[in-house]
Amino acid sequence: MRTVLIKPTFEAWRDQARTLLTQGATPDEILWSDDLAEAALFAAEEIAVAKTGLVPRVPAAFLDIARTAAAHTDPHRWAALYRLLRRLTRGGERHLLSIPTDREMRQVQEWCKAVRRDIHKMHAFVRFRLVGTDEATGREQFIAWFEPEHRIVRLAASFFQKRFAGMDWSILTPHECVHWDGAALHFTPGVLRSAAPDEDALEGLWRTYYRSIFNPARLKVKAMQAEMPKKYWKNLPEAELIRPLIAGSPARVEEMLETEERPAKPAPKNAYLEKLRQMNAETPDTSAK
Amino acid sequence: MELQSKLEILADAAKYDASCASSGAARKDSRGGKGVGSTGGAGICHSYAPDGRCISLLKVLLTNACLYDCHYCINRRSSNVRRARFTPDEVVKLTLDFYKRNYIEGLFLSSGIIQSADYTMELVISVARTLREVHHFRGYIHLKTIPEASSALIEMAGRYADRISINIELPTQAGLDALAPEKNLARTQDAMGHIREKIDERRAETRKADTQKPPPFATGQSTQMLVGADASSDTSILQRADVLYGAYRLRRVYYSGFSPIPEPSKLLPIKPPPLVREHRLYQADWLLRFYEFKVGELTTSEAPNLDLALDPKLAWALRNRAAFPADVNRAPREILLRVPGLGVRNVDRILSARRYTRLRLADLLRLRVSMKKVLPFIIAADHTPTQLGLDGDDLRARFLPPPRQMDLDFGSPPSSADDLISVRNGEL
Numbered sequence: 001m002r003t004v005l006i007k008p009t010f011e012a013w014r015d016q017a018r019t020l021l022t023q024g025a026t027p028d029e030i031l032w033s034d035d036l037a038e039a040a041l042f043a044a045e046e047i048a049v050a051k052t053g054l055v056p057r058v059p060a061a062f063l064d065i066a067r068t069a070a071a072h073t074d075p076h077r078w079a080a081l082y083r084l085l086r087r088l089t090r091g092g093e094r095h096l097l098s099i100p101t102d103r104e105m106r107q108v109q110e111w112c113k114a115v116r117r118d119i120h121k122m123h124a125f126v127r128f129r130l131v132g133t134d135e136a137t138g139r140e141q142f143i144a145w146f147e148p149e150h151r152i153v154r155l156a157a158s159f160f161q162k163r164f165a166g167m168d169w170s171i172l173t174p175h176e177c178v179h180w181d182g183a184a185l186h187f188t189p190g191v192l193r194s195a196a197p198d199e200d201a202l203e204g205l206w207r208t209y210y211r212s213i214f215n216p217a218r219l220k221v222k223a224m225q226a227e228m229p230k231k232y233w234k235n236l237p238e239a240e241l242i243r244p245l246i247a248g249s250p251a252r253v254e255e256m257l258e259t260e261e262r263p264a265k266p267a268p269k270n271a272y273l274e275k276l277r278q279m280n281a282e283t284p285d286t287s288a289k
Numbered sequence: 290m291e292l293q294s295k296l297e298i299l300a301d302a303a304k305y306d307a308s309c310a311s312s313g314a315a316r317k318d319s320r321g322g323k324g325v326g327s328t329g330g331a332g333i334c335h336s337y338a339p340d341g342r343c344i345s346l347l348k349v350l351l352t353n354a355c356l357y358d359c360h361y362c363i364n365r366r367s368s369n370v371r372r373a374r375f376t377p378d379e380v381v382k383l384t385l386d387f388y389k390r391n392y393i394e395g396l397f398l399s400s401g402i403i404q405s406a407d408y409t410m411e412l413v414i415s416v417a418r419t420l421r422e423v424h425h426f427r428g429y430i431h432l433k434t435i436p437e438a439s440s441a442l443i444e445m446a447g448r449y450a451d452r453i454s455i456n457i458e459l460p461t462q463a464g465l466d467a468l469a470p471e472k473n474l475a476r477t478q479d480a481m482g483h484i485r486e487k488i489d490e491r492r493a494e495t496r497k498a499d500t501q502k503p504p505p506f507a508t509g510q511s512t513q514m515l516v517g518a519d520a521s522s523d524t525s526i527l528q529r530a531d532v533l534y535g536a537y538r539l540r541r542v543y544y545s546g547f548s549p550i551p552e553p554s555k556l557l558p559i560k561p562p563p564l565v566r567e568h569r570l571y572q573a574d575w576l577l578r579f580y581e582f583k584v585g586e587l588t589t590s591e592a593p594n595l596d597l598a599l600d601p602k603l604a605w606a607l608r609n610r611a612a613f614p615a616d617v618n619r620a621p622r623e624i625l626l627r628v629p630g631l632g633v634r635n636v637d638r639i640l641s642a643r644r645y646t647r648l649r650l651a652d653l654l655r656l657r658v659s660m661k662k663v664l665p666f667i668i669a670a671d672h673t674p675t676q677l678g679l680d681g682d683d684l685r686a687r688f689l690p691p692p693r694q695m696d697l698d699f700g701s702p703p704s705s706a707d708d709l710i711s712v713r714n715g716e717l
Contacts, residue, residue: 095645100638101652124333128390142389162318163327166425167389202386208293209387212300213348214338217548218564223341227334238336246339256549263555264358265367272405273356276437276471 005035006078008151010070014063017082021056027086032078056089061097065112071151072111080108118149122156125232126171129200134168139182142169145196145235153178157185172196203237210238216249217256290373296383298373302353302364303399305550306456306513307543309334311345311394311429313509314451319427325389326427328451333394346397346431347387351375351412355401359458359469360554361518361547364401368552377416384420388428395429395451396420402435410438410446417449436473436480443480447487447507452540455480456513460529464519468556481537484510488538509540516570517562518547522593527573531584534577544570569595576602579633580626598689603629606666607688610679616668617648630662662688 004020006012013032020030066081083104087093099105128142142164148156153176160171161180170179175190224242233239267273309332316329334343352374353364363370384396398416402409413432420426432450434443446453455477459465462474484507491506512533514526530542546567547557573595576582580602587601588594589608596604606613606629615624617639625636635656642648647670654660665674665684 099642099645101642101646101648101655103655106655120331120333124335126391130390140389144391159327159330162320163428164325164389164391165319166322166324200390202390205293205296205383206387206390206392208296209300209347209392210336210338210344212297213304213344215304215340215342215548217550217561218340218342218546220341220564221339224337224339227343228337236336242339249339253549256551256553259551259553261553261555261557262367262369264360267358268356268366270356270404273471279437279476280471280473 001031002029003031003033004078005033008034008036008070010067013070013078013081014066017085020082021085021089024090027079027083030079030082032075032082034075034078058085058088059097062088065097065108068115068155069108069111071115071118071155073150074111077108077111080104080111084108115150115152115155119152119156121232122146122148122152123159125228125236126160127200127235127237128164128169129197130202131197137168137182140167142167143196144169144171145193146171146173147235148173148175151175154187157187161185200237207238207241211241211245214245216245216252219246219249221246292379292383295373295375295379296349298371299349299351299353299375302350302370302401303348303397305363305545305548306348306397306399306433307342307545308397308431308454308511308513308541309343309345309348310452310511310541311431313540314429315505315508317427319425322425322427324425324427325385326395326425326429328395328427328429335391335393345393346395346429347384347393348397349375349380349383349399351377351380351398351400351409351416352403353401354403356404357402357469357471359472360556361458361468361515361550363550363552365554367554370552377412377419380416381419381424384416384428385424385426388426395431397431397433399433406435406437407439407442410435410442414442414445414449417446421449434480434484436477440483443484444487447484448504450507452509452511453484453507454511454513455484457529457533458513458515459519460514460521460525464521468519478533478537481510481512481533481539485537510537511539511541511543513543513545516544516546516567518557522588523566523570523573523595524588524593526570527577527584527587530574531577542574544574563597565597566595569597569601573601576605581623599685600629602627603662603688607685610684613666613679614668614674615666617653618643618668618670628663628666630659630666 002025004016006016062084066085069077069081084096087104088096096102096105100109126144126146128144130140131143132141133139134141153171153173157178160169160178164180165182168181170177172191172195174192177188177191179186179188233242311328312330312332314328318327318329319325332345334345336344338344350364352372353370354372354374355362355364355366358365358367362368380396380398384393387393388395396416398413400409400413417430417432420430429452430450431452431454432446434446434453434455436455443453457474457477458469458472465472465474487506488508488510491503494503514529516526526544533539533542544567546562546564548561573587576587577584582605586605595601599607606627612624612627615628617625622636622640625631625639626633631639635658638656639648642652646652649670650660650672653663653669664672665679667674
């Protein structure tokens, strides 16, 4: 049994796996482990590995799956990915990716699903706060704090780059931070929550919107929580309204139901309404067709 | 009036429009530009309110003053609701400020009708134009249009927007005559037909490789139908939806269960329909669009409304037991799609896997298929349903939720599992 200590990145795993595969190592011989001391450093560049002619080819779809699953925090992911790689290449199971019911495939797909969901939630729930304007460029500068479940900062970053190209921003997380200055993305090690700003002048208006768009006559708290679990609430400026809005709903609905019905008011004099009345008289009812 | 008060009134006024979609737009982003914004991926719900609805767009009215008197609407002229009006610049600034903080991924702008359809349309368009041309905004814009507005204005709205919509509101003209006297179904459908032509033209031009990039145009249109405000049956609602999907190529029909409003009208039922009715309509809609069901299969002449207790696919299967069991190792895709408990994605997984392996129940379990639901309807390598299962009278009873959970009345917070499934995606 050999222990393989790697930085928790897809690139580190790929380089190791390539070497092990060409050496003919079987999955049972390897004990994979995250090198967490290295993890903090997170060297940004991929290590160039001498490619030998013996490296077997794998379907591009496998690399996508592996890159996504690698971002998961489950310690068994490296071993599972290596087992899949072996079966795909040395095991003669070229069709493995087409068998979603396979137990090992299923497990890796579940990790991918969790990672993709985490990325999606990061795209949704990051909240930028304005910290100033760059005097030289005139660009507004924003900072956000986010706590992803998995190591997804790099996978999630390009979305923000495309969407917020016209402003400077940083997203800070406990694992890794990403910064955009209009020219390139930069990655730095994770920081503490206290490094991010606490508020933004617009948050009052945002809460006004959140409160007003909510319909108390259709309370569906569990539907909300399924999509916006409580773990995200502490970093969402609108979340402090959730409990009071729920608590106040029954009384608001009661009031609606008790309100006396309004009679119809006569139409005001208006040339457009007059025209509509004429059109209604002329338009044949073709709705049945 | 302060901006905050306006926002309060004009967001409250907009919340009865169920549409929240922000997907399906042409791919564009802010790289190399001067502003912010991107579209083209799956839509993002940036928040959820306790009503379970997704908040993806700043959804507001430009004004809630309105000449029309639609009795289900809080903004009708007979309502005593507080009125407010944004200036176009106020909406532009709010949109950009919210967008840059990642609260939203675009704007959904509608308006009460003031002075005339054209006057109102011009105001709405001016907001979108300023966002696109002055601020280089490349985020999502959904504009509500008015069927009676001039076709030039509707086309202009389409050039700035990613999506445009006209609410059909009720499935029949008789319903509109009673509750929304200014609205006309034929004119609405004519306007939708016009928009469809423009969308199709644009799509055809985009496909021609040798032409220059055509000017942008909205990639889809949607609409909303109210449920339970008039006596229309689910059959009539689904038939109208089917026409809109077929002849007018709508991206989405939204169903909005009528819910009490703070300014009730004398003409409307005080008791709203159960929320689950709206949910069943979304499920039926899903069957039409993704499961190859025909509209006539969803309801029967004896029962023109969907079964509230069972999802429409299961209800269909129980009415058509002779079509089962289906062999997961042999049955064609269109048959597997009819099996209660099998979604589109899992059907495709089954089709892929069975080329290499004989599927057993454990395989389906791994795909998280509900055994309780599928077992009576399928054959697998290690399973054949008992004849008794499919023929027995108790099969329907087996799928009914226990009676206590059947409290579908409005008022008490929803407690049944069915209500918890997001209405937004209408998943089966």
